[in-house]
Amino acid sequence: EDIVPGDVVLLSAGSLIPADAVVLAARDFFVNQAVLTGETFPVEKTAATTPADASLAQRINAVFMGTNVGSGTAHVLVLNGAECEPWICCDDALMRSAAEDVVSGALLLQRAISA
Numbered sequence: 113e114d115i116v117p118g119d120v121v122l123l124s125a126g127s128l129i130p131a132d133a134v135v136l137a138a139r140d141f142f143v144n145q146a147v148l149t150g151e152t153f154p155v156e157k158t159a160a161t162t163p164a165d166a167s168l169a170q171r172i173n174a175v176f177m178g179t180n181v182g183s184g185t186a187h188v189l190v191l192n193g194a195e196c197e198p199w200i201c202c203d204d205a206l207m208r209s210a211a212e213d214v215v216s217g218a219l220l221l222q223r224a225i226s227a
Contacts, residue, residue: 119190127181133188135159135173141184143175154182 115121115130123129123141135141135157142154149155149169162171175188 115190117190117192121188121190122185123175123181123188124185125181125183129175129177129179129181129188131177131190132192133175133190135175136187136189138186139184141186142182143179144182145169145176145179147178148176157186 120136121130121133129143136159138158141157143157144154145151151169155169156172157175158172160173162173168176175186177192
């Protein structure tokens with residue numbers, strides 16, 4: 113099955129992350145991203161916002177293709193298809209824009225469900 117931008121994917125411990133994505137919701141979610149950043153330990157990822165000037169390692173609301181989930185679960189919104197490389201496709205403007213759209217969309221969905 114192809115992963116395309118706009119898909120929402122459920123990730124859990126042991127999952128290989130199939131594409132660059134923004135975290136929508138997470139529970140005790142840690143990602144091994146040593147292949148990108150060289151970090152020794154898994155990094156906690158949340159749905160929090162990230163500063164515009166954050167480095168790849170500091171983007172706590174983003175997961176990147178080719179990394180894997182160490183523990184926990186998360187729903188993520190795919191930003192780039194599997195044909196992209198994270199250091200090429202995942203630019204700052206796209207990540208900020210997607211995060212803002214996700215927050216707006218989540219609020220609208222929450223209101224619709226509550227009505």
